[in-house]
Amino acid sequence: MPAFEYSALDASGRRSRGVLQADTARAARAQLRERGLNPLSVDEATSSPAAGGARSLRSSQRALLMRQLATLVASGLPIDESLAALAEGSEGRLRTQVMALRARVLEGSALAAAMAEYPGSFPALYRASVAAGEAAGKLDGILLRLADYAESRDALANRVLLALIYPLLLSTVAIAVVSGLMVWVVPQVIGVFSQFGQALPLPTRMLMALSALVQDYGLWMLIGVVAAVIAAALALRQPHLRARLDALSLRIPVWGRLARALDTARFARTLALLTGAAVPLLDALTISGQVVQNQLLRTSLAQAALRVREGQGLARALADSGQFPPVAVRLIASGERSGRLDAMLGEAAQHQERELDTALGIAMAALGPGVILLVGGLVLFVVLAILLPIFQINSLIR
Structure with missing residues (x-):
């Protein structure tokens, strides 16, 4: 299920932005109307290089993401549920990126493959380390080391x-x-x-x-x-x-x-x-x-x-x-x-x-x-x- 970034107006006319998951853009607009919001724009969280550069995470945000994800994975939660939990507690650019990753994971991609679609946020170092951690079954340890490294x-x-x-x-x-x-x-x-x-x-x-x-x-x-x-x-x-x-x-x-x-x-x-x-x-x-x-x-x-x-x-x-x-x-x-x-x-x-x-x-x-x-x-x-x-x-x- 893909993730969509939206901009909408509430009943008082205030603008709000965020990310939600839906099958299509039309379904995303329907979800917004059910919440009492008037959608202005609904765009899929794209994985194009231009978007990846414009929405890339800062190093401190990557470190926070890796450390929190390592904690959730070590507790036994599946990757998609861990990402969903992180998205609920995040905001702004970090929340957008986490929900985009979860959308790719729900489509069947491995976490490293999902990160590869956002090279601006996850350099080759992160992708290679996560891929090795997934292959060895030591993803939580690798994520902690990535957080320490950042x-x-x-x-x-x-x-x-x-x-x-x-x-x-x-x-x-x-x-x-x-x-x-x-x-x-x-x-x-x-x-x-x-x-x-x-x-x-x-x-x-x-x-x-x-x-x-x-x-x-x-x-x-x-x-x-x-x-x-x-x-x-x-x-x-x-x-x-x-x-x-x-x-x-x-x-x-x-x-x-x-x-x-x-x-x-x-x-x-x-x-x-x-x-x-x-x-x-x-x-x-x-x-x-x-x-x-x-x-x-x-x-x-x-x-x-x-x-x-x-x-x-x-x-x-x-x-x-x-x-x-x-x-x-x-x-x-x-x-x-x-x-x-x-x-x-x-x-x-x-x-x-x-x-x-x-x-x-x-x-x-x-x-x-x-x-x-x-x-x-x-x-x-x-x-x-x-x-x-x-x-x-x-x-x-x-």
């Missing part, structure tokens, strides 16, 4: 974001304050000094020239910056330019360490989840490579997958690429020898996350004071440029 990825992204918020906010405020001084305050203050006909100090003349430049060409400078950002974004869509930039970024002392640790942690945690779900290693490597952002590391993973296909061990293949941290490679090698690859991949992910936290701490310890010193230097320059003519005028009066 939550750990969110936590990692949040740590990076929180570390960058302070310097970015400080830089934005500094640019706004200095721009305001240059456009409105400095011209009025300096204009007073120019009436005396005396030669102004060099800092004051520099400040006047900079203020005039901002006043006359500030808009064009802003347009140029925006155009440069757009041009850079378009250029980065070219694979060869993106690959060169990514290779260069890994050589930058602090940034390279951050980028390498972040992508290695993503790769190791994803591969640990897939191998723990009994997904074949080659398939797991292909899926894990998709979560890596750096093109050089992604290419190295693809080459490592080819070597594994030819019979080489995973650790040796990663070591030959020379792009992955030695500690992570040694942990993976230990997992291959002991037959506990998924567990050691998890250890490698945790180690890289600790490395990332350390690198973030070092970067923020240097960046925060650096931005403060830069802002302080700019303010000191403006103050000196204003005070020096005042001192000069006082000496002339004496």
Whole structure:
């Protein structure tokens, strides 16, 4: 029984939206009229790629869905009843997605096949893991691991974001304050000094020239910056330019360490989840490579997958690429020898996350004071440029 998204008006004229299940759109409209609603639109929850992209779930919603579904499946409820129970307690986009999944399951699809119709909401990692869990009869455990995985990825992204918020906010405020001084305050203050006909100090003349430049060409400078950002974004869509930039970024002392640790942690945690779900290693490597952002590391993973296909061990293949941290490679090698690859991949992910936290701490310890010193230097320059003519005028009066 398919699911339909509807928009309707109640007796008081208020608009309501939701999802219901019916055999046809006409039957869905009939259900709405029985509830005292006047249907405005009734559309089937489509599985087209466009719709999947527009209605895709956020990572936090996926984590919540996986954890709740795991609890219900572990209690012995069939998949369709578990999804129905989840839909009753959900709202908005999540409820729409759950009811669409239930409609596919009621039509006879497996849960992984139903997820495959919504690739925007359920990436290949989720589909492959759920398919392996269904085949092995361990769906509840796999769903719990997927929830843990999504939550750990969110936590990692949040740590990076929180570390960058302070310097970015400080830089934005500094640019706004200095721009305001240059456009409105400095011209009025300096204009007073120019009436005396005396030669102004060099800092004051520099400040006047900079203020005039901002006043006359500030808009064009802003347009140029925006155009440069757009041009850079378009250029980065070219694979060869993106690959060169990514290779260069890994050589930058602090940034390279951050980028390498972040992508290695993503790769190791994803591969640990897939191998723990009994997904074949080659398939797991292909899926894990998709979560890596750096093109050089992604290419190295693809080459490592080819070597594994030819019979080489995973650790040796990663070591030959020379792009992955030695500690992570040694942990993976230990997992291959002991037959506990998924567990050691998890250890490698945790180690890289600790490395990332350390690198973030070092970067923020240097960046925060650096931005403060830069802002302080700019303010000191403006103050000196204003005070020096005042001192000069006082000496002339004496």
